[in-house]
Amino acid sequence: MFWLCYLLPAAIAASKVWSDYGALAGLATLVAVPAVQTVLLFWLADRTNGTLATAPANETLRQRLEVPLQVGEKARFKRLFLTDEAEGRREGTRRLYEDLLATIGQYLDVESGGEGSDAAMVSCMDLADQHDATTPAGDSLVVFRSRDRAWSGFRFDDDSFRFPYWSISTIRFTEILPAKGGGYYAVTLEFKVPARNRPPGTSAGAWRSSGFELLFDYSASRSDAVTAAFVEIAGILGAKYEYQSYMNV
Structure with missing residues (x-):
């Protein structure tokens, strides 16, 4: 029934054009009408889903200065500030750290600990050597990889x-632009192994990614810093970075 309703308008239009203008024009109409219908269907689907894509996944809209790579005793690392504004930065960064820990732990063996533990591959001494006194050390997220490239992680x-x-x-950063609804940020991580809790008999490919939303409130000025931070994170972790944006309509 769907295909009948889908193709019937094209057939009627083509027969009309064929009789008036000839076979070539009729065939062109038979092709053109379904093409227009397809475009309209995709547009309606986007409207129904409440989001409308505005940029391809591999397009990064913003450019900022690259954060210098620092070298510690055990690891190379970058110290990132997820927003330029101090207000709410510590709480939002803590939430991101916890979400990363929880999400990555669903797929990989994770070691965690405080200063002096094996997991603390960037020490407080490493950070002190590189610390900028104008910014609070506790507001930053440190992303690192070990010097032998056996480990990566966060502090x-x-x-x-x-x-x-x-x-x-892959690290996919999604920016939801405010329109009828509010704006926000989301992150999806894709792994090279399936989730630990994958039900037996299910496809491994369908269990290789998981995501979460960021705590930070959306603002156009904040988007630059947040977007750039995930570019840096992907680079240190050896992951592909993808950016996409949608209008929250």
């Missing part, structure tokens, strides 16, 4: 966790 405040390097294949 926030005195807490750290690590996991096998090169285990995350």
Whole structure:
């Protein structure tokens, strides 16, 4: 029934054009009408889903200066500030650290601990050597990879966790632009192994990614810093970075 309703308008239009203008014009109409219908259907589907894509996944809209790569005793690392504004930065960064720990732990063996533990591959001494006194050290997220490239991980405040390097294949950052609905940010991690809790008999490919939303409130000025931070994170982890944006309509 669907295909009958879909093709019937094209057939009627083509027969009309064929009789008036000839076979070539009729065939062109038979092709053109379904093409227009297809475009309209995709547009309606986007409207129904409440989002409308505005940029391809591999397009990064913003450019910022690259954060310098620092070298510590055990690891190379970058110290990232997820927003330029101090207000709410510590809480939002803590939430991101916890979400990363929980999400990565669904797929990989994760070691966590405080200062002096094996997981703390960037020490407080490493950070002190590179610390900028104008910014609070506790507001930053540290992303690292070990010097032998066996491990990668994150540090926030005195807490750290690590996991096998090169285990995350893609980091996809999504910016939901405000329209009828509010704006926000979301992150999806794709792994090279399926989730630990994958039900027996299910496809491994369908269990290789998981995501979460960021705590930070949306603002156009904040988007630059947040987007750039995930570019840096992907680079340290050896993952592909993808950016996409949608209008929340």
